[in-house]
Amino acid sequence: MxxxxxxxxxxxxxxxxxxxxxxxxxxxxxxxxxxxxxxxxxxxxxxxxxxxxxxxxxxxxxxxxxxxxxxxxxxxxxxxxxxxxxxxxxxxxxxxxxxPALDEALARAAGLGPDQAAALGRASRAVQASGAPSRHDQAYFTDASGLPQVVRGAEPDPDAPPPAVDSVGDSPATPASGALAADRSARLDEVRRALGGDARALAALDRLLAAGRLHAGALLPNLATMAGVRRDPRLVLEGGIDPHLVLAQAIRHVDNPLRVKQGAGRGTCGAGTMEYVLLRVDPAEFVRILDGITREAGEVTLRSGRALRMPRNAIGRDASGRVDIDRLLQSALMNHATAMSWIFDYDNPEDNDSFWAALGGDSRVPLGNFTSLFQDVMGGSYTSVSSLLRSGASVADDVAGAMGRGEKVPVLLKWDGGHHWVAAEKIERGAGGAPASVILRNPVGSDSCQGSPPRAPLPEGCGRFRMKYADLAAHISGATIRS
Incomplete structure (x- = not known):
């Protein structure tokens, strides 16, 4: 965007x-x-x-x-x-x-003859010329054309946590009583020392402590592990990322997941949505994954047993307006989801993965690839539901059922002539119990809610909006839900 x-x-x-x-x-x-x-x-x-x-x-x-x-x-x-x-x-x-260069690359990698690859490329570009969504087409992500609050350069990140009980309906964390156990107190001190004088990160850490989120579970141990391990030196040499910064940004994201942004001019809505959902559902795993990909090895083993690797070209800062950890993690997720990723790596500076760029002219995460990636990251079994195979109302009902079970659901919407991943967070029901509206979050990080689909912004901003359930059914293209 x-x-x-x-x-x-x-x-x-x-x-x-x-x-x-x-x-x-x-x-x-x-x-x-x-x-x-x-x-x-x-x-x-x-x-x-x-x-x-x-x-x-x-x-x-x-x-x-x-x-x-x-x-x-x-x-x-x-x-x-x-x-x-x-x-x-x-x-x-x-x-x-x-x-022509992309056609030639596709031919070499996919075993096609040059004429076959050129014909495929011509067909793809003819589809683009006919009006199909493409990263080179202003209709691909036109929702942002109606976002007057999106200004030049990086927007300030929110530094206050979401409301204790917000419009998504989450219950506030119950503050733990008593002091931290001695071993946890020592680990908290390790994290504090690693943050140095970063006042914003220290304030976020204090809020996590006050909310009882550090008294049990893997979040504090994973933060302490991150604090005690050296980062990849290339982060400093090539990206200008100070040693403490990855840890500091991780703590601030855990404190407030609404900081996550897809980035300006990046087709990483799927990766941004996945990052946001992971922070909401399992922040300790978010920290573990981020720790792994920013070490010198540049990779981490996911719950599925597969490795997630960070592309080296994601290290340098770009013009997307994202904080460092958004750029690094989203690039790694895009690379992992890429079809034929053993041949074509996601290219963050160009925002494409060569394979999909050759076919469609844009970076993208197809529904099936997204579901496979989501399953790798989250663990467990997930499935794709698509309006290509069933009615939109049927797909929306599956999403509503998943949200009723407490899931945060990645949803692919038809969006101003293109497609856009968002996170569905809560189903709101009418007096008779029928679904009435849905609360979702746009990974762009802001949304004036102009254009299609019809939607209304929520007071907390940062990309959250409400849609009528009927509009969700009319505009849903697909979703990833737990099997």
Missing amino acids: GDNGNTGLGAPELASNDVLRSVAAGAAALAQGAHGDGVRALQEALGAIGDPMTADGSFGPKTHAAVVALQAAEGLPPTGIVDAATIAALDRRLAARRA
Whole structure:
């Protein structure tokens, strides 16, 4: 999702520039006489599609002529002014330029002949041209176009915990009576020392203690283990992540899972939803997994026995606006869920996994892959339910039943012409006991609730919203529920 609303940009040379993202979101424009990094990135992109020029950051006559030529070729008004439509056209040209290389990669990896792979790529791009959702299509995640509170750059993270009894209906934790046992008190001291003077993380730790969440269970031991193990040195050298920061961010996320964000310009809604659900359901396991992937080995054994590995290209900070642990964990989850991941790794800087990018032009986690990943992470047995096989009302009934058993359910919704993963947290029933509405959370981290599906924001914000049950049934595409 774009940090000025959805930009739909797929080309990293465009998506990584704040000015061009603003232009793509309709919040700005560039014209002759403009100067700066946005113009330089524009010139580099124009040069990449065949209009060589010196990328000097000055929008002069040659840049103006190249823009007019692009607009004329794309059937746009030849104004020479770079607006959202012009940036989208440039993005499509850049994507088309990469297509032959993706076709060739697919051929080598999947054992297809070059002609077969090229034909498959052409068919996929024809589907995109027909209006099917794609990461290069502004209709892919258009919900963010109606999010006025999504501002340029990273949004401030919430530093207060969710209400003790919030609109999701969770009961407050019962504070444990008495002091911590001696061994736990010593482990808590280890965590405090590792945090140094991080006031926000220490305050979050104090709230966890006051709520009784450190008196029993694996959460405190797992935090202490994380505090006592050195992180992968590449985190510091390549990502600028201080040694205590992974621990500090983990504690703040456990204190308030609403801090989780999918990230601007990232198609990681499935991974963001999974991260959020794991924090709500089993925060101790969240800490254990994060500890494992940020060690020097870069991997951890999941409950299924399979290994979760963090892609090295996830270490460097990007323009997504996510805190470090969101970027690291979501990239690892995307990589694990990728079809043919033994050949194609998820690429965080480009937000694709090559295989799905070759087929559809975007990063994505298909329903079946998501369910397999969810089962690996959560343990136990899970199954996919899909409106392709049954009615939406039947799928919604399965989701309602799961929420009635206390599950937090990852749900794939039809969302402004595309698809979007969200977390379904609570079913609300009417006077007669029939389902009336559902409480869900958007992994973007905010939602003004404009566009489709119909929904209304909740007071606590941070992406939570309410939908009528009938609208859930009408817009549900699939879900992952416990078997």
